[in-house]
Amino acid sequence: MTLRAYGPTASFCPRCAAALSVAPPTDCAACGYRLFVNARPSGGVIVLDGGPGELRFLALRRAAQPRAGRWELPGGFCEGAEHPADTAVREAHEELGVGIVLGDLVGMYVGEYEFQGETVPVLDMFFLATLGAGKITLDPAESSDMCWFPLDAPPALAFDTMDSAIRDAAHRLGLRTVTGPV
Numbered sequence: 001m002t003l004r005a006y007g008p009t010a011s012f013c014p015r016c017a018a019a020l021s022v023a024p025p026t027d028c029a030a031c032g033y034r035l036f037v038n039a040r041p042s043g044g045v046i047v048l049d050g051g052p053g054e055l056r057f058l059a060l061r062r063a064a065q066p067r068a069g070r071w072e073l074p075g076g077f078c079e080g081a082e083h084p085a086d087t088a089v090r091e092a093h094e095e096l097g098v099g100i101v102l103g104d105l106v107g108m109y110v111g112e113y114e115f116q117g118e119t120v121p122v123l124d125m126f127f128l129a130t131l132g133a134g135k136i137t138l139d140p141a142e143s144s145d146m147c148w149f150p151l152d153a154p155p156a157l158a159f160d161t162m163d164s165a166i167r168d169a170a171h172r173l174g175l176r177t178v179t180g181p182v
């Protein structure tokens, strides 16, 4: 039996460790703890470059699981009570080695994230952004490669929420997207 600590298939109580007989949301039969499962928030960025007609966005190749080897947008999970906009700036700086200038929120997207044997719901928030001054230096623990892709012809990205955000960003900027191969 696989022990799952979080998500719609959590199998034990996080307070007293008793097995849960019913999937959350539920009350632990042993201690009464009420377990809710919510989407985990994250913040990410669509870093843009180029002028009208040649807008490109920055994608990173994932170095770590899940979805290692797939293209993704810079970003990550919120820490504690961190605002997703602050998360987007922090994660971009950690992954790119340079600061970014954050723009408008593109949208909020519900998806799933598979990690540590669990599938947890996520709420991904993506923002437009541009690069600050300096040269990109990837963190090899996070990313093995980078590429600028046309905003209207993106590859399939690591997570569905990212595909949706790119489509919405392109639409907002007056483009139609044709998704290419992975």
Ligand SMILES: [Zn+2]
Residues within 6 Å of the ligand: 013, 014, 015, 016, 017, 018, 028, 029, 030, 031, 032, 033
């Ligand atoms: Zn309990």
